[in-house]
Amino acid sequence: MTPTDTAPNALIVDDEADIRELVEITLARMSIQTLAVATLAEARAAFEEGRFDLCLTDMRLPDGDGLDLVSYINERHPHCPVAVITAYGSADTAVSSLKAGAFDFVSKPIDVSGLRSLVSQALKLAGLDHDAPPHPSLDASPRLIGDTPSMQQLRQTIAKLARSQAPVYITGESGTGKELVARMIHAEGPRMSNTFVPVNCGAIPSELMESEFFGYMRGAFTGAMRDTPGLFARADGGTLFLDEVADLPLTMQVKLLRAIQERAIRPVGANDETAVDVRVICATHRDLATEVARGSFREDLYYRLNVIEVHVPPLRERRADIAALTARILEALARKLRLRRAPHLSREALDALEQYSFPGNIRELENILERAVTLSEDAVIERQYLRLSSPLLDTGTGSAASAAPTAPGTVGGYTSNGHPAPMDTSADLESQLEALERERIQAALEACHYNKTKAAKHLGITFRALRYRLAKLGMN
Numbered sequence: 001m002t003p004t005d006t007a008p009n010a011l012i013v014d015d016e017a018d019i020r021e022l023v024e025i026t027l028a029r030m031s032i033q034t035l036a037v038a039t040l041a042e043a044r045a046a047f048e049e050g051r052f053d054l055c056l057t058d059m060r061l062p063d064g065d066g067l068d069l070v071s072y073i074n075e076r077h078p079h080c081p082v083a084v085i086t087a088y089g090s091a092d093t094a095v096s097s098l099k100a101g102a103f104d105f106v107s108k109p110i111d112v113s114g115l116r117s118l119v120s121q122a123l124k125l126a127g128l129d130h131d132a133p134p135h136p137s138l139d140a141s142p143r144l145i146g147d148t149p150s151m152q153q154l155r156q157t158i159a160k161l162a163r164s165q166a167p168v169y170i171t172g173e174s175g176t177g178k179e180l181v182a183r184m185i186h187a188e189g190p191r192m193s194n195t196f197v198p199v200n201c202g203a204i205p206s207e208l209m210e211s212e213f214f215g216y217m218r219g220a221f222t223g224a225m226r227d228t229p230g231l232f233a234r235a236d237g238g239t240l241f242l243d244e245v246a247d248l249p250l251t252m253q254v255k256l257l258r259a260i261q262e263r264a265i266r267p268v269g270a271n272d273e274t275a276v277d278v279r280v281i282c283a284t285h286r287d288l289a290t291e292v293a294r295g296s297f298r299e300d301l302y303y304r305l306n307v308i309e310v311h312v313p314p315l316r317e318r319r320a321d322i323a324a325l326t327a328r329i330l331e332a333l334a335r336k337l338r339l340r341r342a343p344h345l346s347r348e349a350l351d352a353l354e355q356y357s358f359p360g361n362i363r364e365l366e367n368i369l370e371r372a373v374t375l376s377e378d379a380v381i382e383r384q385y386l387r388l389s390s391p392l393l394d395t396g397t398g399s400a401a402s403a404a405p406t407a408p409g410t411v412g413g414y415t416s417n418g419h420p421a422p423m424d425t426s427a428d429l430e431s432q433l434e435a436l437e438r439e440r441i442q443a444a445l446e447a448c449h450y451n452k453t454k455a456a457k458h459l460g461i462t463f464r465a466l467r468y469r470l471a472k473l474g475m476n
């Protein structure tokens, strides 16, 4: 196809003629007009004269650093995505270019199919800025509720990160909305029409990890009846969300690092690697830097994943959002339960919620409200239906252990030797149930040698549900 006036145009900045040529040919085959220059000065001059939909720049230029061009474009031409071409094996440079605002990088020797997918992503990005109508999936995509300054800032960060391809590391307590943030980064960016694949790293048995992540070939092991794609292949063109990444065993961390660095995977039983184009976003409620210091998380992988860090604050640090979140959750519940009108909370009930510490954050708020709607038959939900285990907590750490009603001589529901306390029969039903729950969970954990995945199975609940309950009961 011959480029037309409406064809997108790209600026290529590299002092090596053969690389310029390779990139020009590849882009021309994609019907993209190109202008190739060899220096930083020429690149700046080109930007003074025209508008580009994409810029690809080498990192080392005769008159300066590619990073300077990245900063210049981000400042003066923020609508133009810029990607850098890095020398083979220079992971550090790739990471610093992403931090400086490059949306992606391609390493030498240039792999043409990788370059093509990078360019397609970039053009989708550029397209998002033009007057294109919003993608239909955006309307259906989840929304982040809340107007406190931290939420407003989080929304701005999401919009910025959606434009980049850099790995993102999301921190925050359980139930704060880390997965929701990851989904929004995916849904607002050029990968929106491809798959978002969430994976709970703590829930995959370690012996199955490699085949789950990378897939397997028929006959690779007993029971491998057909070629089966793994999570990376399913997320090709889209986003892989690694939840609880700190739970990955060290052997898997090495393989993950390789897949991210090489942008290729080798299914179990396959001879060759297959290229994949996956954006990795990960999250954990643990402190990865501490895990690195303890030796349970590889520093090189940490460095690779933690290019950009986003923190999602706990609900108790943004109490002003509780009313809006409650209203939205009650509306959703009304739809789910086919109620004619969404119920709402009495003033007293809302006050109680606004003072509660929410160790399980928004997921806990959802559970409290679902239970209240089920228990209360009125359109106005009174405080007693919230069944808060300790309604009025201080603004401290939010530890559920300090909140839980305890039997005399016990700490957080445990005796001094660490065993669950005997049930206090004078306590109300709620605290009796809580004590029972603790006891059953503790017994399951002990029976399964503290393997949470197995304990959850043993209890007949999901891994997430177990983790939520552990946090709620302060048993972490």
Ligand SMILES: Nc1ncnc2c1ncn2[C@@H]1O[C@H](COP(=O)(O)OP(=O)(O)OP(=O)(O)O)[C@@H](O)[C@H]1O
Pocket (backbone or CB within 6 Å): 142, 143, 144, 145, 146, 172, 173, 174, 175, 176, 177, 178, 179, 180, 181, 243, 285, 325, 362, 363, 366, 464
């Ligand atoms: N700001 C928000 N607005 C609306 N809903 C939210 C918000 N934050 C979280 N939620 C909802 O709260 C629930 C928990 O969120 P999510 O699963 O994203 O938390 P998480 O931090 O990933 O939890 P975990 O650490 O347990 O994996 C989800 O149903 C999510 O849609």
